[in-house]
Amino acid sequence: MSAGLRVGDYGVALLGLALIGVLALQRPTGDGRLVVRQAGQVFKAVDARLNQEIRVPGPLGITVVEVRDGRVRVASDPSPRQLCVRQGWLGAGEAALCLPNRVSVEWGRLAYDSLGY
Numbered sequence: 001m002s003a004g005l006r007v008g009d010y011g012v013a014l015l016g017l018a019l020i021g022v023l024a025l026q027r028p029t030g031d032g033r034l035v036v037r038q039a040g041q042v043f044k045a046v047d048a049r050l051n052q053e054i055r056v057p058g059p060l061g062i063t064v065v066e067v068r069d070g071r072v073r074v075a076s077d078p079s080p081r082q083l084c085v086r087q088g089w090l091g092a093g094e095a096a097l098c099l100p101n102r103v104s105v106e107w108g109r110l111a112y113d114s115l116g117y
Contacts, residue, residue, distance in 0.1 A: 032108070034072055036065055039102045048072055048107055058101035065105050072107045074098060 034048040061078035084098040
C-alpha cells in the first residue's frame, strides 16, 4: 500500500469541507430584531442595531438591557445571583433569562424553541 494520499482521499476531504460550509450557512444569524419580555409579555421589540438602553421594571426592581454597536447584553439586574448579567454579550440567536425578575431578552431568530429526547 502506498503511504500517500489517493484521488478518493482528496474527494472525501473536499466533500467534508463542502459539508462544513453548508452547515456554517445554516447557523442562526442576528436579524436585528431584539425582543424584551417582562412576565411573558412583550415589553419592547426594537432594532438591535440602534444603540440604546432599555430599562425593564420587574418584581425585584429594574433590569437594564444594553444595546451597543450591534451587540446585546443585560447590563444590570437586581437578581441575587446575577446569572443573566454574567452571561455577557449575546450571540446571534441567543437569549438571556433573568428569572427572579421575570425578564427575558431574545436577540434574532432562536436556534431552537425547545429540545426533546
